[in-house]
Amino acid sequence: KTDETGVRETELSDIFISVKTTSKYHQSRVSILLKTWYRLAKEQIYFFTDANDQEFKDVLGDHLVNTNCSADHRRHSLSCKMAVEFDYYMASRKRWFCHVDDDVYLNVPRLLEVLRGYSHKEDWYLGKPSLKYPLEVVDRENAGMKLTFWFATGGAGFCISRSLALKMGPYAGGGRFVTTAEKVRLPDDCTVGYIIEYLLKNRLTVIEEFHSHLETLWLIRPHQLKKQITVSYSEYSSKPNVINVQGFNSTQDPTRFLSLHCFLFPNFSECRVLL
Ligand code: UDP
Ligand code: MN
16 A cells, blocks of 8 residues: 555554563563564564573574673663664664563554554654653753753653654664763663754654553553553552553453453453453
């Protein structure tokens, strides 16, 4: 299918999906992804981690990338992973770069549907901020000045068009993402916003259907779940922040991802017990 200018409609195969993970979360977080949404886009999804894991390598092959970045939550280690994700995306030549964390459920058909509404030949940065106001940081080049910009929360997922990614190259390609992040001393997702909004003077387009666990996830109405692109969970609070969806009980499915998957795609074999 092509549009009025002869451009072919975006297909799933035009999207590069990167999942950031770390060795200690392979079992606790990545396993449930492999059982659920990964199966809808196996060829598109790459996991970026920080150690060799033979068991996962056997399943994922080239789609498990050991970045050799340090396995910790420091700024440098996380931007090191984003730098590798970006370079893999550029080499893939795909129309869209979509990033998610490993505690995210990605509704694959819905992502495709939304991306079809935008042209990869234009500059698009799609995602959702978790702050109500733009980030304000001191400008190291102009004493006393502040610079402000919006960024999409990495934990909610975001997508960047090829056209925009090409322009990011000088600040993000060939490992330069780490240099940029260190220069402004910002976490990886903020650095993406800094490059796009501040350096390239583009804008984040807010897509409400991306959700991180910084939001109150149980407020999403069950009948609205089909429309959402991403949801997440957090397990470390006294009242877990998870989506409200029927299906398996919370012992069988603490993240609610299996229940959501069965709600969206009831034909999966794991879902038969619910019918
Ligand atoms: N992560 C990582 N190295 C670490 C800790 C976390 O690469 O040492 C990744 C993790 O796999 C996830 C993302 O960073 O994709 C965010 O981590 P987490 O959800 O634990 O923290 P949050 O920032 O959401 O509170
Ligand atoms: Mn998280």
